[in-house]
Amino acid sequence: MTIDDDLSAGINVTLHFVFLGMLAWVSGQPLLFPSLGPSAYLMATGEQPRAQGAYHIIGGHTIAMVCGLLAYLLVGDGLVVTDVFDGAVPLSSEVGRLAISALLAMVLTTVAMLKSGTNHAAACATTLIVGLGLMSTVLDGLIIVVSVALLVGFHDLAVERVQDRYGVEPEDAR
Numbered sequence: 001m002t003i004d005d006d007l008s009a010g011i012n013v014t015l016h017f018v019f020l021g022m023l024a025w026v027s028g029q030p031l032l033f034p035s036l037g038p039s040a041y042l043m044a045t046g047e048q049p050r051a052q053g054a055y056h057i058i059g060g061h062t063i064a065m066v067c068g069l070l071a072y073l074l075v076g077d078g079l080v081v082t083d084v085f086d087g088a089v090p091l092s093s094e095v096g097r098l099a100i101s102a103l104l105a106m107v108l109t110t111v112a113m114l115k116s117g118t119n120h121a122a123a124c125a126t127t128l129i130v131g132l133g134l135m136s137t138v139l140d141g142l143i144i145v146v147s148v149a150l151l152v153g154f155h156d157l158a159v160e161r162v163q164d165r166y167g168v169e170p171e172d173a174r
Contacts, residue, residue: 012044012159019154020147030140031147033129035061038122039148043155054152060113060120061148065141067108068130076101081132098132105131 017032017040024031039061042052076098084094109127113119126144129135135144 008163009041009045012163013040015159015162016040016044016151016155019158020151023150029143030135031143031150033126033135033144033147035064035122035125035129036147036151038125039120040151042122043152043159054156056118056120057122057152058145058148059116059118060123061126062145063112063116063118064105064109064123064127065130065144067112068105068127069136069138069141071101071105071108071127071131072133072136074101075104076131076133076136079133080136081134084133101131101133102128 020031020036023029039057043057079094079098079101081098084092084098088095105127106124109124113123130141130144135141
């Protein structure tokens with residue numbers, strides 16, 4: 001039995017986020033964050049050789065986390081984008097520092113991913129999450145890497161089996 005690619009991708013994304021959502025709920029840790037969405041989408045919609053797979057996904061997010069943390073500690077330390085923009089005024093030094101932190105995080109991440117061949121564009125959201133102070137501690141960085149590894153591991157161990165058994169693997173990678 002096979003089903004429509006669009007529906008199968010929806011089923012696969014559901015499996016990924018039920019798993020991580022339950023882990024986040026049970027642990028009380030931020031195992032769900034915005035950049036996991038594009039990564040789960042890539043895995044759910046079929047094999048993308050330049051952006052999918054453990055090396056690309058885990059490696060890309062790890063590089064992004066390290067580069068974002070480095071940029072944040074160098075330029076934006078102590079600031080959180082939601083707080084800064086809550087009371088921001090034009091030309092504030094806080095907004096300027098976060099803008100530079102984001103720029104530095106993106107440049108470092110882009111160069112490092114290209115040099116390492118990880119090429120996982122979704123990780124660019126991770127570097128901004130970290131560089132803008134949303135998840136910018138060493139513990140947060142560890143949570144990011146563990147969460148990404150759990151997502152990839154769950155995909156490889158469980159979602160792939162469901163795809164094979166029930167015919168819900170997209171035939172046309174997007």
